[in-house]
Amino acid sequence: MxxxxxxxxxxxxxxxxxxxxxxxxxxDQSGQSVTVPLPxxxxxxxxxxxxxxxxxxxxxxxxxxxxxxxxxxLSKASEAMLRWEPRLPxxxxxxxxxxxxxxxxxxxxxxxxxxxxxxxxxQLRDLGIPVVLYQAETPDELKEAVTLTAAFLGPxxxxxxxxxxxxxxRMIDAVSLDLALLDEGSRARVLFIGTSLTxxxxxxxxxxxxxEAAGGVSVTRELxxxxxxxxxxxxxxxxxxxxxxxxxxxxxxxxxxxxxxxQSLSAVQSGRVHRMPRMIAPMDTPLPESLLGIAWMxxxxxxxxITLDLAEEVVRFYADYYQFTLTAEELDQMTHP
Amino acid sequence: xxxxxxxxxxxxxxEREILSCVSLSLEMGQVMFILGxxxxxxxxxxxxxxxxxxxxxxxxxxxxxDMHQLAVRTRAQNIxxxxxxxxxxxxxxxxxxxLMGRAPHLGLFGRPSKQDHQVVGQAIExxxxxxxxxxxxxxxxxxxxxxxxxxxxxAQGARCLLMDEPVxxxxxxxxxxxxxxxxxxxxxxxxxxITSHLPNHALLYGDWVAxxxxxxxxxxxxxxxxxxxxSLRTAxxxxxEIVEGSSGSRAVLPRLHRKSNPTTW
Amino acid sequence: xxxxxxxxFWVLALLxxxxxxxxxxxxxxGIHIQDTVRVLLGLDGPSDVFRALILRVRLPRVxxxxxxGANLSVVGAAFQGLFRxxxxxxxxxxVSSGAAFGAALALLFTSQGMIIQASAFVFAMAAIAMVMLxxxxxxxxxxxxxxxxxxxxxxxxSFLGLIKYVADPLSTLPAITYWLxxxxxxxxxxxxxxxxxxxxxxxxxxxxxxxxxxxxxxxxTEAMAMGIRVKLLRTIIVSIGTLLVAASVALAGTIGWIGxxxxxxxxxxxxPDHGRLIPASAALGATTLILLDTIARTVLPSEIPLxxxxxxxxxxAFFVLFLRFLRTRGEAQ
Numbered sequence: 001m002x003x004x005x006x007x008x009x010x011x012x013x014x015x016x017x018x019x020x021x022x023x024x025x026x027x028d029q030s031g032q033s034v035t036v037p038l039p040x041x042x043x044x045x046x047x048x049x050x051x052x053x054x055x056x057x058x059x060x061x062x063x064x065x066x067x068x069x070x071x072x073x074l075s076k077a078s079e080a081m082l083r084w085e086p087r088l089p090x091x092x093x094x095x096x097x098x099x100x101x102x103x104x105x106x107x108x109x110x111x112x113x114x115x116x117x118x119x120x121x122x123q124l125r126d127l128g129i130p131v132v133l134y135q136a137e138t139p140d141e142l143k144e145a146v147t148l149t150a151a152f153l154g155p156x157x158x159x160x161x162x163x164x165x166x167x168x169x170r171m172i173d174a175v176s177l178d179l180a181l182l183d184e185g186s187r188a189r190v191l192f193i194g195t196s197l198t199x200x201x202x203x204x205x206x207x208x209x210x211x212e213a214a215g216g217v218s219v220t221r222e223l224x225x226x227x228x229x230x231x232x233x234x235x236x237x238x239x240x241x242x243x244x245x246x247x248x249x250x251x252x253x254x255x256x257x258x259x260x261x262x263q264s265l266s267a268v269q270s271g272r273v274h275r276m277p278r279m280i281a282p283m284d285t286p287l288p289e290s291l292l293g294i295a296w297m298x299x300x301x302x303x304x305x306i307t308l309d310l311a312e313e314v315v316r317f318y319a320d321y322y323q324f325t326l327t328a329e330e331l332d333q334m335t336h337p
Numbered sequence: 338x339x340x341x342x343x344x345x346x347x348x349x350x351x352e353r354e355i356l357s358c359v360s361l362s363l364e365m366g367q368v369m370f371i372l373g374x375x376x377x378x379x380x381x382x383x384x385x386x387x388x389x390x391x392x393x394x395x396x397x398x399x400x401x402x403d404m405h406q407l408a409v410r411t412r413a414q415n416i417x418x419x420x421x422x423x424x425x426x427x428x429x430x431x432x433x434x435x436l437m438g439r440a441p442h443l444g445l446f447g448r449p450s451k452q453d454h455q456v457v458g459q460a461i462e463x464x465x466x467x468x469x470x471x472x473x474x475x476x477x478x479x480x481x482x483x484x485x486x487x488x489x490x491x492a493q494g495a496r497c498l499l500m501d502e503p504v505x506x507x508x509x510x511x512x513x514x515x516x517x518x519x520x521x522x523x524x525x526x527x528x529x530x531i532t533s534h535l536p537n538h539a540l541l542y543g544d545w546v547a548x549x550x551x552x553x554x555x556x557x558x559x560x561x562x563x564x565x566x567x568s569l570r571t572a573x574x575x576x577x578e579i580v581e582g583s584s585g586s587r588a589v590l591p592r593l594h595r596k597s598n599p600t601t602w
Numbered sequence: 603x604x605x606x607x608x609x610x611f612w613v614l615a616l617l618x619x620x621x622x623x624x625x626x627x628x629x630x631x632g633i634h635i636q637d638t639v640r641v642l643l644g645l646d647g648p649s650d651v652f653r654a655l656i657l658r659v660r661l662p663r664v665x666x667x668x669x670x671g672a673n674l675s676v677v678g679a680a681f682q683g684l685f686r687x688x689x690x691x692x693x694x695x696x697v698s699s700g701a702a703f704g705a706a707l708a709l710l711f712t713s714q715g716m717i718i719q720a721s722a723f724v725f726a727m728a729a730i731a732m733v734m735l736x737x738x739x740x741x742x743x744x745x746x747x748x749x750x751x752x753x754x755x756x757x758x759x760s761f762l763g764l765i766k767y768v769a770d771p772l773s774t775l776p777a778i779t780y781w782l783x784x785x786x787x788x789x790x791x792x793x794x795x796x797x798x799x800x801x802x803x804x805x806x807x808x809x810x811x812x813x814x815x816x817x818x819x820x821x822x823t824e825a826m827a828m829g830i831r832v833k834l835l836r837t838i839i840v841s842i843g844t845l846l847v848a849a850s851v852a853l854a855g856t857i858g859w860i861g862x863x864x865x866x867x868x869x870x871x872x873x874p875d876h877g878r879l880i881p882a883s884a885a886l887g888a889t890t891l892i893l894l895d896t897i898a899r900t901v902l903p904s905e906i907p908l909x910x911x912x913x914x915x916x917x918x919a920f921f922v923l924f925l926r927f928l929r930t931r932g933e934a935q
Contacts, residue, residue, distance in 0.1 A: 069772075070772075072770065095768075096767075116771065194773075195713060195773050195777070196713050196777075196788075197788070198787055198788050198905075220903075222903065223903060223904055226776070227776060228903075228904040228905075229780060229785070229787060229904055229905040229907075230787075230903060230904050230905055231630065231659070231787050231788070231899050231905055232655075232659050232788070233629045233630040233631040233655060233659060233660075233899070234630045234631075234903055234904075236631050236651065236655065237630050237631050248773075249713075249773070250713065260654070260658075261654055261658055261659065263650075263654075264650065264651040264654070
């Protein structure tokens with residue numbers, strides 16, 4: 001008889017405990033409240049940037065289908081990527097998300113792009129699948145996105161998220177410290193171009209924040225919107241000291257250094273035209289790797305003043321967040337622009 | 338200049354002939370009216386006479402020479418075609434519109450010369466619209482437009498003008514304006530073939546009339562004797578009566594069936 | 603309003619020349635007037651930067667603007683006469699749609715200007731070839747050509763839609779959108795030879811044929827009765843006109859309204875006689891596009907797409923012309 005008196009409350013307590021652990025409500029970056037099961041075991045990410053949050057938080061094995069920014073086909077994936085994620089051929093997807101395919105994947109939660117996938121998200125929610133929308137264009141929004149992701153991945157991920165945010169802030173502080181004695185007027189004037197010689201970033205884009213975190217000043221900060229088209233005269237007018245080419249696209253430093261019309265630019269005359277290296281994700285986008293983006297840029301802008309060891313940072317980052325070891329060649333690629 | 342069709346036949350499609358055996362002869366200084374019901378092929382006949390269409394059988398000759406042996410330019414320099422009224426799209430002046438008639442005299446890149454402008458001036462004078470030369474073509478009356486088209490034909494150098502229902506849309510005053518100019522030019526040696534629905538005009542202004550019925554022009558001759566109640570009945574499938582005017586001129590009236598006392602209701 | 607005097611002639615002759623020279627003095631990078639003059643006269647003094655800017659950046663671009671503006675306007679005027687419809691634009695026969703498709707297709711694979719230009723040109727000519735085939739099969743009356751043009755244009759537009767769909771929304775799609783809006787940014791000397799050659803052959807052709815064009819504004823029957831080989835002339839004019847439009851669009855992207863509005867402005871100035879209309883359209887078109895391109899590259903730090911400017915100015919301009927047209931129509935009735 002006593003056994004029953006013990007058993008029933010225990011069972012009830014367990015049931016209660018189990019029930020209270022199965023759900024949580026989070027607010028995604030479009031302001032919507034999303035109720036998600038806890039912890040999430042099967043995730044689909046149709047947000048090429050969001051995928052990397054999952055990996056950085058140690059939950060890459062929970063992905064069933066994933067978009068990877070800039071990689072629309074297996075042929076576009078670098079060797080490093082294939083080595084890092086052997087499941088890539090099974091996971092990789094791209095294009096307009098197919099509702100049916102997403103449902104068939106058995107995903108408990110879908111990560112999507114807050115600017116592209118609003119309509120798709122609504123349909124999925126109607127079918128009972130929680131959708132988390134992301135929209136990060138600033139460092140704060142990046143941190144928010146990472147925290148938000150950790151919230152449905154479980155306590156270990158939350159620890160990792162905190163570690164990442166600390167790391168990110170540490171990087172910014174370290175750069176700041178090194179440049180403490182640099183006055184405003186001596187800041188490096190940087191031009192960040194896109195996939196064509198006359199395409200440049202606007203002041204509203206994430207890359208501008210990275211440039212500033214690295215201690216530089218973007219010459220195109222007065223522009224707004226997305227990528228802007230400008231003409232050569234304007235570029236000559238800005239006369240940047242450093243030109244940064246993104247890790248994607250076909251432009252190489254030689255295309256600028258050897259271009260007769262660009263010769264009079266300070267950046268060209270001092271040879272300071274650099275293309276960002278790429279290992280796995282592009283480090284000028286709002287995802288964890290952008291931490292290395294700051295480090296790389298700072299080192300490029302102020303080689304004498306910055307004290308951090310880029311190689312060390314790279315090795316540590318990929319080990320901590322991607323469980324990935326670079327070869328000597330790959331490390332060299334990352335550290336010598 | 339003489340324009341003759343000999344047993345002219347034409348068809349758009351092999352199964353249906355529009356014209357089977359039309360023989361006409363337009364003499365210098367002659368005004369010929371071609372009458373016929375709608376759809377009897379009057380427009381097609383004019384197009385064949387101007388050389389725009391090739392006959393199925395028979396021939397069209399100009400002063401004895403086969404029309405189709407002549408170069409297109411030569412044809413245009415001798416025969417003018419004035420189609421039915423159309424709504425002009427652009428605001429050319431009357432002078433510019435008439436100047437277009439000089440086309441067959443200009444080369445491929447032809448730039449009109451002083452002489453061309455002189456010819457245009459004369460043509461405009463001879464139809465009596467000198468005062469309208471610089472007026473936009475779109476801003477003159479229908480009758481004046483017809484006169485301009487006649488002038489254009491003259492500017493081509495044509496001695497013979499083929500006109501397709503030229504006064505169909507004009508009020509009686511303008512009808513007279515146009516046809517009296519035609520009459521006048523005929524007296525100067527130009528010849529006209531005019532298709533019409535108005536037998537009275539043939540009686541008033543014509544030298545010759547031809548009825549186009551059953552794909553032939555069997556009934557033709559001097560208007561006074563050729564336009565009879567019988568020929569009209571055959572042509573239009575309707576009853577007409579010929580009445581005499583006070584000055585001895587004759588007119589055609591449709592014979593309507595009225596109540597015996599129209600004045601009392 | 604129609605002026606036949608010497609003044610008009612000189613104004614129209616000097617307008618494009620003045621605009622051309624003026625445009626060379628203007629740009630984001632302020633250059634002293636004296637330096638510009640020295641560069642243009644080949645004198646020593648100005649720095650290499652100035653020289654490069656004026657001779658390699660501004661000059662080819664202004665020249666391209668002049669050619670494109672003249673081409674689109676002349677062909678617009680000729681087609682308005684040819685199709686007897688003042689609402690016709692030089693793009694009526696599907697040429698622009700073909701070019702847009704060709705450029706978008708190339709943009710999927712490359713960002714090299716030369717290849718994009720070549721692809722745009724090839725597909726523009728393909729579009730007109732298709733329209734001509736329709737004409738051969740169904741008779742090249744103006745109605746058939748117009749309908750053929752609409753169908754071919756629609757076909758290429760759907761293909762364009764397909765390309766936009768598969769294009770990468772982050773990089774390729776914006777590039778396609780930007781190309782479609784039209785721009786002469788980054789025009790270099792190497793881009794110019796095809797345009798210059800075709801313009802050099804095509805524009806004189808239209809100048810020589812301009813009186814003949816008057817004759818095409820009357821009905822086919824009348825024109826034939828005046829000794830004109832209407833079908834032949836129409837085919838030739840459409841072919842050469844299309845070449846001019848294709849070469850222009852291939853370089854500058856799809857720019858609207860120029861081919862429609864400029865001929866109207868020219869017509870209200872010098873009248874409908876193509877003897878004057880064609881040269882006037884060329885002069886006004888060149889001037890307008892030079893001025894608009896100068897605005898596009900000078901007013902803001904970023905480039906304003908040409909198509910946006912032509913639209914912003916073209917639509918109200920057309921509206922004004924349309925009101926005037928209605929008023930004169932009302933008076934006539």
